[in-house]
Amino acid sequence: MRIDLIEKSFINISGKLYDSEFINLVNIKDNKISLNDRTLFLTIQEKEILNAQSIRGFDDAVYVFKYKNVYGLIADLSIKEYDSGRIKCHELVLPDTVQGMLSNLHGYNCEAAPILLGHRKKIDYKSYIDRLQYKERFSLSEDFVIYVFCGEEATKITEEFLDEEHMYVADGHHRLYTTSLSTFKNSVFSCLISLDYLDIQPIHRIIPNVDAQLFEKAKDFIYSRFEVLSGDTPLSKGKIRIGYGKEKFVVNLIDLNSDAFWNNDIYRLNTQIISQAFRIFDTGSLRYLSNGELIKYKEISSKKDVIIETFPIGKEEFVECANKNCIMPPKSTFFLPKFPSFLIFKQYK
Known part of the structure; x- marks a missing residue:
């Protein structure tokens, strides 16, 4: 499985954390959040508060995070892996939802919430952290820490996935399919977590x-x-x-x-x-x-x-269904933990 570095990304260092469903797309201009009139579901005051939050930019980066006892990776996923069938989906994609998402992709320039992918391999992220090769460390709470790896050190982490045959979509079916239809966006902002760490709730x-x-x-x-x-x-x-x-x-x-x-x-x-x-x-x-x-x-x-x-469906039952390319009924799975929205941004244009 090919996992890529995020060519241009930002992290919100304001200390504010938002629900994973808060917002999927955002505009960033001159290294500042720039929500404008296009974002209709937020008030002017709410947009002013969000636009004032401080962000830091990183090039060619991945983000290792530790949330309580869970480790995971924020990185970029080539849509070719999805098109090849190596990314296993289990949920029906709704045309009306995709149509709206395609339209929104043109109005923004950054993804603000990663899709969630589960994988079999359990990667020893702690060993990378202990070697102190990360570029920056952000402690967001007592339970939530993010480590930024760039360049060669980031590449070493993504190479851990080369022998991983499949990944499983826990959240983000519509965003994956929308990107596969896009003519200008060829990768998806992704949160990768071992299935050992993921919990399927009813x-x-x-x-x-x-x-x-x-x-x-x-x-x-x-x-x-x-x-x-x-x-x-x-x-x-x-x-x-x-x-x-x-x-x-x-x-x-x-x-x-x-x-x-x-x-x-x-x-x-x-x-x-x-x-x-x-x-x-x-x-x-x-x-x-x-x-x-x-x-x-x-x-x-x-x-x-x-x-x-x-x-809840069991993990092995879930994997079996996904491997057989079975489409489960809507609202069959609810995976936790989910990565916060509006925390890390991936610029795609």
């Missing part, structure tokens, strides 16, 4: 505003077709928990006489429960929540909302 479903009579019909269908267990039964592969008001129960999804993809929990949930029991065929009408979001949601949820809790 994504839970909310069916909003379900009438009590409709829920009873769905419940009758489920009890007649599935094994139903106590609501306090711990979840595991093949089990989902359904909650409505004060009622909750666990459902054993039906095993299919096939491979891991067909027995993927989200596929079975969509086909066996959401479409058959609740008669919902457009999953765009659902809400999707992470573990943390679900805890907060339960405190304020409507009594008419159906909460469906899921169990």
